[in-house]
Amino acid sequence: xxxxxxxxxxFLANYLELxxxxxxxxxxxxxLGDMQLHIENHRGIIEYTKxxxxxxxxLGELVIDGEGLVLRNIFPDEIAVDGKIRALNILE
Numbered sequence: 637x638x639x640x641x642x643x644x645x646x647f648l649a650n651y652l653e654l655x656x657x658x659x660x661x662x663x664x665x666x667x668l669g670d671m672q673l674h675i676e677n678h679r680g681i682i683e684y685t686k687x688x689x690x691x692x693x694x695l696g697e698l699v700i701d702g703e704g705l706v707l708r709n710i711f712p713d714e715i716a717v718d719g720k721i722r723a724l725n726i727l728e
Contacts, residue, residue: 663693667724673700673717681707681715689717696728 664676679692684707689700705719 661694663695663698665698665724667721670721671718673721673724675715675717676713678713678715681710686719691715693726696726699723699725699727701725 661677663678664674666674668674675691675693675698677694678698679694682690682692682697684690684705686705687701687703689705689707691698691700700717700721701723703720703722705717705721707715708718709716
């Protein structure tokens with residue numbers, strides 16, 4: 637997202653006290669312990685193995701490393717991952 641579009645939306649989100657992910661199309665990433673992950677506002681799956689899942693987001697590529705990773709739910713705007721999650725990285 638370009639800086640010109642991001643700044644007015646960020647200002648509006650702050651001014652109206654709204655969650656930034658709503659107005660700025662940011663991914664919402666929720667980690668439950670080390671065994672479950674929910675990603676909202678994604679752009680698709682790039683790679684999927686039992687040890688690594690790569691997901692495209694507006695921030696870049698979300699890389700999930702772990703053991704026994706399983707895509708539990710896949711919807712157009714939400715993904716749920718189960719398994720032993722060892723690391724999360726966002727690559728621009």
